[in-house]
Amino acid sequence: MEKHFKNTVLFFDIDGTLVNPKTGKIPESAVKEIAKWRKEGYACCLCTGRTYDTAKWTDATNYEWDGFIGINGADVRGPDAEILYQKIMPEETVLNILQTAEKLHHPVMLLEDGGYSLIGKPNGNLSKVMTLFPGRYPIGTEYHGQKIYYAMVVADTGYDYSDYEKFGIHAAKSYYPYADLVMEGTSKAFGIDLFMKYIGASQYYAFGDSLNDYEMLSGAKIAVAMGSGDPKLFPAADIVTGPIDKDGLAETLKSLLENENRH
Numbered sequence: 001m002e003k004h005f006k007n008t009v010l011f012f013d014i015d016g017t018l019v020n021p022k023t024g025k026i027p028e029s030a031v032k033e034i035a036k037w038r039k040e041g042y043a044c045c046l047c048t049g050r051t052y053d054t055a056k057w058t059d060a061t062n063y064e065w066d067g068f069i070g071i072n073g074a075d076v077r078g079p080d081a082e083i084l085y086q087k088i089m090p091e092e093t094v095l096n097i098l099q100t101a102e103k104l105h106h107p108v109m110l111l112e113d114g115g116y117s118l119i120g121k122p123n124g125n126l127s128k129v130m131t132l133f134p135g136r137y138p139i140g141t142e143y144h145g146q147k148i149y150y151a152m153v154v155a156d157t158g159y160d161y162s163d164y165e166k167f168g169i170h171a172a173k174s175y176y177p178y179a180d181l182v183m184e185g186t187s188k189a190f191g192i193d194l195f196m197k198y199i200g201a202s203q204y205y206a207f208g209d210s211l212n213d214y215e216m217l218s219g220a221k222i223a224v225a226m227g228s229g230d231p232k233l234f235p236a237a238d239i240v241t242g243p244i245d246k247d248g249l250a251e252t253l254k255s256l257l258e259n260e261n262r263h
Contacts, residue, residue, distance in 0.1 A: 003066070003079045008260070009204040010037060011047040011069065011192055011216060014060045015132050016175070016209035017226050018046075020244045025059045029250035034063075037257060043067060043079070043199060047188050049172060049180045049212055051075065051111050051149050067199075071111070071150050072172045072182050072212055073191030078198055085194050087183055089148045096167045097151050097181060098143055104163065109138050109152040116152075117141040125154045125177040132176065151181045172212035175230035180212060189215035205256065207249065208233065224252055 012018050012034075018026045038044050045067035048055055052070050055061055068077040074087040094110070098119055101108045107120040118126075118138035129152075130137055153164060154177060161171035161179050170186055171179040192204060206213070206220035209229025217223035217236040225237035228244045242248030 003199075004041075005043040005066065005079075005199055005201060006041045007201050007203060008221065009043045009045060009067075009192075009196060009199070009201045010034075011045050011188075011204055011206050011220075012060075013188075013208040013210070013213050013216075014046060014048040014050060014055060014058055016229055016244065017207050017213075017249070018060050019058050021132055022245065026063070027244070027247060027250060029247045030253065031063060033250045033253035033257070037253065038064075038066070040257070043201070045069065045195065047192065047206070047208075047216060048072075049150075049174075052077065052081075053113070054111070054115060067195050069188055069191035069195060071186075072170075072180050073186045073188050074150060074182050076191045076194045078195070084198055085191070087186060089150060089183065091145055093167055093169065093183070094143060094148050094151065097153070097164060097169070100163050100167075101153055104155070107154045109154070110141075110143065110146075111149045111152065112146050119143060123154070125156065129154055129176050129178045152178050153181055154178045173210075174212055175210040187215040188213060189219045192216060192219070207252075209244075222256065224249075 034044050043066035046065050047069040049072050066079050076085040078084050107126045109116045109118055116138040118140045157177045165171055168184045169181045170184050173179045203221040205222045206216045207224045209226035214236050223237045224239045225233045226244055227241050227248050234240050241252045
């Protein structure tokens with residue numbers, strides 16, 4: 001790695017933080033403000049529940065980034081997209097998830113190479129979740145030992161996922177009726193820590209909108225929650241922005257950079 005960055009890194013969730021789910025686009029105002037940070041030498045990185053491949057379905061990858069934290073910390077990539085860390089879900093764990101989901105009538109989406117596969121019957125909750133992934137409705141399939149990066153379980157809003165966490169799993173809950181299930185000890189904060197050590201940085205700003213961003217915001221020098229996001233995330237934030245479709249992210253980025261330049 002030959003790139004040199006300032007000591008503060010910026011980490012952005014994709015869905016609902018960078019990308020407006022109503023338009024599928026990053027607001028142009030936010031794109032311009034992020035470009036200013038990068039021009040001044042700050043690393044700006046994606047930090048998402050998505051895999052590296054499914055992140056490419058979004059508008060976020062139409063722009064340059066300095067690092068990638070995916071699968072809620074189970075996939076960490078450096079400034080040149082080099083893999084720094086990757087965790088695959090053990091087959092026994094996948095089977096435990098699927099057996100529990102079948103008993104509770106929860107659809108499960110398995111994240112594997114190339115995208116999502118669906119186990120179980122579609123329902124209204126799944127339809128709500130898939131508004132985040134327009135045009136990418138999961139294909140029904142069976143599990144036969146293929147490599148799984150993580151499982152997305154679709155359940156009623158407010159469900160605590162304790163039935164799954166007893167298998168050594170961390171449930172990264174969403175504002176939508178689902179949770180990303182990854183191995184215990186894995187989180188966005190875990191992935192951020194690995195990335196920060198790799199580039200030699202010691203502090204970061206975090207931007208998120210959902211409960212799967214909670215650990216990430218908790219460790220940030222400045223934690224920013226989107227005003228259009230989950231109110232349960234707000235206690236972890238130093239700043240709550242205006243809504244995503246009202247230039248809330250851009251205004252906060254502009255203010256923070258002005259503050260950096262005054263010090």
